[in-house]
Amino acid sequence: MIGDDDAIAQILHRLRRAQGQLTGVISMIEDGRDCKDVVTQLAAVSKALDRAGFKIVATGLRQCLTDTPEGERAPMTIDELEKLFLSLA
Template identity: 45%
Template sequence: MEYNQQIKNRLRRIEGQIKGVLSMMEQGKDCRDVVTQLSAARSAIDRAMGVVVSENLEHCVRESIQNGEETDNLVKEAVTLLVKSR
């Protein structure tokens, strides 16, 4: 699968969030603030995973339909992948 620039940019923003958390830790910021930022980064990662899985699923379903193949298994695999990631 080829990943578009939009998802790469999303991951770069998450990378910036993580670097910000490290900076907060080095500055001795309050635990609550650090955890809040970590939670925001985790949420951003969860959303990024959802985008990657959904775009891949869409691509695979279109390809399967063109080849006259069933798509049920693809959807089940995508859901399983997302569930396991939690």
């Protein structure tokens, strides 16, 4: 679980927005749209994905560092969490 229901809803909203924007980029390329317009929309997709990733990390920090229920993975170390966070950069 990534976080509470509100955080999950926000993350899903951002991902769905990015999905719609990506569909738009694909259509723009297929329609032969101007490079500037395509790149601008692609940047919006990238930003939406980045924001979703940062939201996941931000809401999951406490969960990643605390004990997990029996049978699940061990909590992440600080180094693992830092590596995960930096993978978004």
